[in-house]
Every structure is written in C-alpha cells, then in structure tokens.
Amino acid sequence: MEKKAVQTDKAPAAIGPYSQAIRVGNLLFTSGQVPIDPTNGEITGWEIKEQARQVFINIQNLLAAQGCTLANVVKTTVFLRHMSDFPEMNEIYAEFFSGTIYPARSTVEVSRLPKDALIEIETITLIPE
Known part of the structure; x- marks a missing residue:
C-alpha cells in the first residue's frame, strides 16, 4: 500500500520534519x-479547556481534508502536561465525541510538550469508502 501525506492550511503547519x-x-x-x-x-x-478545544478543532480540520469527522476516529492518544487536568480534558473530549461511539484511548502524562502546550492529541481514523 502506498502512503500519502495529508496537508491542510486549516491546521497548524508541521514545526519539524x-x-x-x-x-x-x-x-x-x-x-x-x-x-x-x-x-x-x-x-x-x-x-486546559481552551487548549483542548483548539486541539479538537485542528483535528477536525485535518480529518475534513480527507472527508472524515470525529465519528470516524477509532483510536486517540492524549498527552497531558499535568494529569490533574484529566477531568477538564475529559469534559471537552466528551463534547467533541458526543453522539458517537467513543474511540479507544490512551492518556499519559508527559514532562513537556512542544511550545509548552498543556495537551497534545494524535488520532487513527478509519476513512469511509
């Protein structure tokens, strides 16, 4: 299978290679x-709530570039600067995935994130055929 890079100007540009x-x-x-x-x-x-919302907006824009929505996400990995932010992050997470089958998820605390952010999220998404 061939891999293809996906890019949109509606999400932050890569800040590295x-x-x-x-x-x-x-x-x-x-x-x-x-x-x-x-x-x-x-x-x-x-x-954390403001940052989590922006992360989900960025993810939604990336998914939209491939004709997907958050309903197509099957797995997320959430990186938190402080695990004490988990309840507030979880509240925003539930808002964005409302009405869908929740994806599988891992959440880990990390010592530092790019640009000193409080949260980072990556996803794996099933693209509808």
Missing part, C-alpha cells in the same frame, strides 16, 4: 496536534 497526517489505504494517522491557532501560529489560551 513530519507530515500533518499520513494516509495508508483507508486509515489516516494524524501527527500529534497541539493547541496552535493555524491563522497566527500561536498557542490558544493557557487553560
């Missing part, structure tokens, strides 16, 4: 999304 997302067959693997506003390249807010 990686692709925003990679499509292989009917699977889409997004790189970790941090709460960067793609219009100005800056972190959105300094509270």
Whole structure:
C-alpha cells in the first residue's frame, strides 16, 4: 500500500520534519496536534479547556481534508502536561465525541510538550469508502 501525506492550511503547519497526517489505504494517522491557532501560529489560551478545544478543532480540520469527522476516529492518544487536568480534558473530549461511539484511548502524562502546550492529541481514523 502506498502512503500519502495529508496537508491542510486549516491546521497548524508541521514545526519539524513530519507530515500533518499520513494516509495508508483507508486509515489516516494524524501527527500529534497541539493547541496552535493555524491563522497566527500561536498557542490558544493557557487553560486546559481552551487548549483542548483548539486541539479538537485542528483535528477536525485535518480529518475534513480527507472527508472524515470525529465519528470516524477509532483510536486517540492524549498527552497531558499535568494529569490533574484529566477531568477538564475529559469534559471537552466528551463534547467533541458526543453522539458517537467513543474511540479507544490512551492518556499519559508527559514532562513537556512542544511550545509548552498543556495537551497534545494524535488520532487513527478509519476513512469511509
């Protein structure tokens, strides 16, 4: 199977040698999304809820570039700077996945994220045929 890079200007540009997302067959693997506003390249807010919302907006825009929505996501990995932010992150997560079958998920605490973000999320998505 061939792999294809996916790119959109509606999500933050890669800040290193990686692709925003990679499509292989009917699977889409997004790189970790941090709460960067793609219009100005800056972190959105300094509270976990604001940052989580921006991350999900970025993910939605990446998925839309391949005709997908969050309902197509089968797996997420959430990286939190502080595990104490888990309840608030979980609240926003539930808002964005409302009405869908929740994807499988892993959540881990990390010591630091790019641009000192509080959250980063990567996804694996099943692209409808």
